[in-house]
Amino acid sequence: MAAPPGIKTDVDRRPVTLEEVARIAGVSRATVSRVVNGVATVDRELRQVVEKAISTTGYTPNRAARSLVTRRAGAIGLVLPEEGRTVHDPYFGRVVSGVLPVIRPLGVQLVLTTGDHREVVDDIRQHRLDGVILIHTHGADPLPRQLIEANLPVVLAARPVRPMSITFVDVDQAAGAGLAADHLVSSGCRRLATITGPLETPAGQDRLRGFREAVARHGLPEPVVVEGDFSREGGAEAARKLLAGRLSGLDVDGLFVASDLMATGALPVLRNGGRRVPEDVKVVGFDDSSPAVECDPPLTTVRQPVEDMAAEMARLLVERVDRPDRPVSSVVFAPTLVVRQSS
Amino acid sequence: MAAPPGIKTDVDRRPVTLEEVARIAGVSRATVSRVVNGVATVDRELRQVVEKAISTTGYTPNRAARSLVTRRAGAIGLVLPEEGRTVHDPYFGRVVSGVLPVIRPLGVQLVLTTGDHREVVDDIRQHRLDGVILIHTHGADPLPRQLIEANLPVVLAARPVRPMSITFVDVDQAAGAGLAADHLVSSGCRRLATITGPLETPAGQDRLRGFREAVARHGLPEPVVVEGDFSREGGAEAARKLLAGRLSGLDVDGLFVASDLMATGALPVLRNGGRRVPEDVKVVGFDDSSPAVECDPPLTTVRQPVEDMAAEMARLLVERVDRPDRPVSSVVFAPTLVVRQSS
DNA sequence: CAGGAGTGAGAGAGCGCTCTCTCTGCCGGT
DNA sequence: ACCGGCAGAGAGAGCGCTCTCTCACTCCTG
Numbered sequence: 001m002a003a004p005p006g007i008k009t010d011v012d013r014r015p016v017t018l019e020e021v022a023r024i025a026g027v028s029r030a031t032v033s034r035v036v037n038g039v040a041t042v043d044r045e046l047r048q049v050v051e052k053a054i055s056t057t058g059y060t061p062n063r064a065a066r067s068l069v070t071r072r073a074g075a076i077g078l079v080l081p082e083e084g085r086t087v088h089d090p091y092f093g094r095v096v097s098g099v100l101p102v103i104r105p106l107g108v109q110l111v112l113t114t115g116d117h118r119e120v121v122d123d124i125r126q127h128r129l130d131g132v133i134l135i136h137t138h139g140a141d142p143l144p145r146q147l148i149e150a151n152l153p154v155v156l157a158a159r160p161v162r163p164m165s166i167t168f169v170d171v172d173q174a175a176g177a178g179l180a181a182d183h184l185v186s187s188g189c190r191r192l193a194t195i196t197g198p199l200e201t202p203a204g205q206d207r208l209r210g211f212r213e214a215v216a217r218h219g220l221p222e223p224v225v226v227e228g229d230f231s232r233e234g235g236a237e238a239a240r241k242l243l244a245g246r247l248s249g250l251d252v253d254g255l256f257v258a259s260d261l262m263a264t265g266a267l268p269v270l271r272n273g274g275r276r277v278p279e280d281v282k283v284v285g286f287d288d289s290s291p292a293v294e295c296d297p298p299l300t301t302v303r304q305p306v307e308d309m310a311a312e313m314a315r316l317l318v319e320r321v322d323r324p325d326r327p328v329s330s331v332v333f334a335p336t337l338v339v340r341q342s343s
Numbered sequence: 344m345a346a347p348p349g350i351k352t353d354v355d356r357r358p359v360t361l362e363e364v365a366r367i368a369g370v371s372r373a374t375v376s377r378v379v380n381g382v383a384t385v386d387r388e389l390r391q392v393v394e395k396a397i398s399t400t401g402y403t404p405n406r407a408a409r410s411l412v413t414r415r416a417g418a419i420g421l422v423l424p425e426e427g428r429t430v431h432d433p434y435f436g437r438v439v440s441g442v443l444p445v446i447r448p449l450g451v452q453l454v455l456t457t458g459d460h461r462e463v464v465d466d467i468r469q470h471r472l473d474g475v476i477l478i479h480t481h482g483a484d485p486l487p488r489q490l491i492e493a494n495l496p497v498v499l500a501a502r503p504v505r506p507m508s509i510t511f512v513d514v515d516q517a518a519g520a521g522l523a524a525d526h527l528v529s530s531g532c533r534r535l536a537t538i539t540g541p542l543e544t545p546a547g548q549d550r551l552r553g554f555r556e557a558v559a560r561h562g563l564p565e566p567v568v569v570e571g572d573f574s575r576e577g578g579a580e581a582a583r584k585l586l587a588g589r590l591s592g593l594d595v596d597g598l599f600v601a602s603d604l605m606a607t608g609a610l611p612v613l614r615n616g617g618r619r620v621p622e623d624v625k626v627v628g629f630d631d632s633s634p635a636v637e638c639d640p641p642l643t644t645v646r647q648p649v650e651d652m653a654a655e656m657a658r659l660l661v662e663r664v665d666r667p668d669r670p671v672s673s674v675v676f677a678p679t680l681v682v683r684q685s686s
Numbered sequence: 687c688a689g690g691a692g693t694g695a696g697a698g699a700g701c702g703c704t705c706t707c708t709c710t711g712c713c714g715g716t
Numbered sequence: 717a718c719c720g721g722c723a724g725a726g727a728g729a730g731c732g733c734t735c736t737c738t739c740a741c742t743c744c745t746g
Contacts (some may be wrong), residue, residue, distance in 0.1 A: 004398045015468050015469060018732065019732075027695075028696045028697075029734090030695070030735080031695060033733070033735085034694095041693070041694060042694075042695085043695085061732085061733075062408045062411070062469055062732050062733070064410035064411040065701090065732035066733055068405070068703085068733070068734090069735080070701090070733085070734070073407070078455075080439075092436055093435055096455055100457060104457065107725090109456070110454065110456075111418070111452045111453065112421075113443075114443060125403070126406055127405060128407075146715080176723090260350055261524075264637060290634075291637050294607060294637040337689060360703085361703065369724045370725075371727075372704090373704085373726060376705085377724095385725085386725085388722095388723065395731090407701085407702080408702035411732065427712070551714080616707055
């Protein structure tokens with residue numbers, strides 16, 4: 001594999017520069033630059049000559065050089081929480097596949113980085129990154145606020161815990177929970193319960209609120225509420241409480257679990273408690289993550305259009321990088337219901 | 344949010360440059376550069392003065408400028424197959440969490456990119472990427488060969504389909520299959536079968552070979568072999584064939600499925616066919632992916648140390664970028680067996 | 687026909703860094 | 717005392733690009 005010393009390999013061979021293209025086309029560097037960057041004030045004929053020179057030489061601009069003068073990295077960051085856990089989440093992959101198609105045609109790179117604050121801020125300050133998308137930030141995370149205060153381009157993958165002037169993209173959580181309630185009710189359920197997310201998170205709050213409101217709208221009594229924590233074990237624990245408490249007397253026949261993962265914890269508990277799903281109790285989850293497909297029975301669940309949302313995040317971020325003075329704008333997407341065998 | 348015109352925001356404020364640090368420390372740019380890059384020939388005292396200037400100013404080098412002269416991007420690419428599918432695979436996340444800890448301390452960025460050939464080659468040629476890690480390449484993919492021929496730094500996440508002079512990291516597939524066989528035999532199974540991967544892939548071949556060899560080593564008869572395709576549906580299909588064919592007469596009591604995903608397809612088929620797992624037939628999968636945990640019963644499976652392998656890929660790639668003339672070297676990792684309820 | 691406006695192209699500075707080359711000063715050897 | 721050698725620091729030339737400034741030329745208008 002090693003090239004004999006003195007023999008030029010492809011790696012050694014210097015790429016073509018603007019200078020050379022200009023020489024070949026018989027014009028100045030500036031003109032070639034104009035053509036490359038699509039500046040309109042170039043004579044048609046000259047433009048064609050330059051374009052030919054570009055294609056015969058196979059020229060592509062050196063990004064570092066361009067970066068140096070434009071002070072743009074041509075790259076945005078996807079910031080992962082510091083604990084590795086999240087990366088295993090299929091959600092992460094869906095975000096990536098939503099973002100890439102938007103930024104690739106723009107020649108923008110997607111850089112993966114962990115949420116170390118200094119590093120993220122440095123990366124932006126030193127023009128290694130033009131802006132960042134934050135996913136899975138929890139309430140205590142100071143990073144969003146720090147970035148905002150430094151006036152650095154940032155987009156959040158969910159509504160921030162406390163209101164702040166920040167661009168975010170989210171799904172209408174309450175509407176999603178409403179979808180679940182509507183579905184349960186129209187499937188004949190009358191005694192509803194919900195296992196919520198942690199109630200200090202916006203998602204936890206909104207899903208509970210949406211569920212309650214929809215239940216009330218149907219004229220049904222207040223649902224039984226057990227707080228969970230978005231984990232599988234938390235879901236199992238909550239389901240146990242449900243069985244031990246009110247559920248044993250007045251049986252619940254419709255259960256909305258605020259995340260699929262919690263639902264996969266709850267299902268075996270229900271089964272072991274002698275409740276058949278969906279015959280005795282219908283269950284609806286939230287997220288449409290892979291556990292929803294793999295658990296038994298497969299879960300009816302509320303689906304977030306994650307890819308679309310990610311694409312929108314990318315668009316908003318790029319927009320914000322281009323014109324940082326524009327007011328922030330956020331987008332909320334409508335969820336849909338995916339019906340499977342658990343309801 | 345919008346800053347009043349004329350007011351300098353943090354984004355506008357120019358970062359500190361070498362020049363300024365040099366002025367403050369009262370030395371030349373070159374000396375500061377020496378300190379930053381850890382060149383030894385700097386007087387102890389002077390070095391301290393410079394270091395102080397650096398920390399008071401909060402200086403960090405501009406990567407674009409450095410890139411321009413060193414012809415190094417300070418970034419490596421993780422190339423995803425063009426179909427989005429793979430990104431949803433938890434495997435992808437494990438690779439990321441293996442790679443990041445290795446390259447971050449080196450100041451190297453991880454860039455996600457799709458496997459478009461032109462783009463990848465361009466990215467390297469134009470010094471946007473120093474090298475790439477290819478995951479999930481299939482046999483027909485010309486990209487590895489193209490990169491090799493162009494002598495660009497590349498590391499493969501698996502043994503290439505046809506032997507070539509390329510750096511790769513892989514798990515010892517045959518040994519993993521052997522682990523599965525040993526486990527089944529020592530659990531009392533005597534009539535073994537396997538659902539293989541596609542036999543044109545190295546992984547498919549190696550896992551079958553390893554399984555067969557281990558079975559023979561135990562003095563048991565040749566196992567029943569049904570070819571699958573690594574998909575859930577393919578696993579179900581193969582299981583049906585198994586039940587319809589020999590299995591119905593002479594019952595198999597131990598089944599090695601060459602991927603967890605196929606196993607999740609096979610399990611319901613076995614159950615519906617009246618075979619209890621693990622009582623009637625013990626099942627072992629391969630990969631230790633998330634379906635293994637979520638399916639019912641949870642799957643005994645062969646685990647690849649993906650994070651470790653990914654870290655090694657990153658190390659090998661960085662090494663290769665630093666000295667492209669070194670001979671290629673590959674690393675093979677040992678798999679382990681994770682025992683759960685399916686066996 | 688003069689003069690201003692408009693258009694298209696080139697010259698050249700400079701982005702922030704690395705690195706080679708040069709220079710200074712101090713050491714020891716003869 | 718002279719000088720070769722070397723450590724340590726500075727000067728300065730770029731890396732490849734963008735972008736402003738300038739200039740030449742054409743076109744329109746009064």
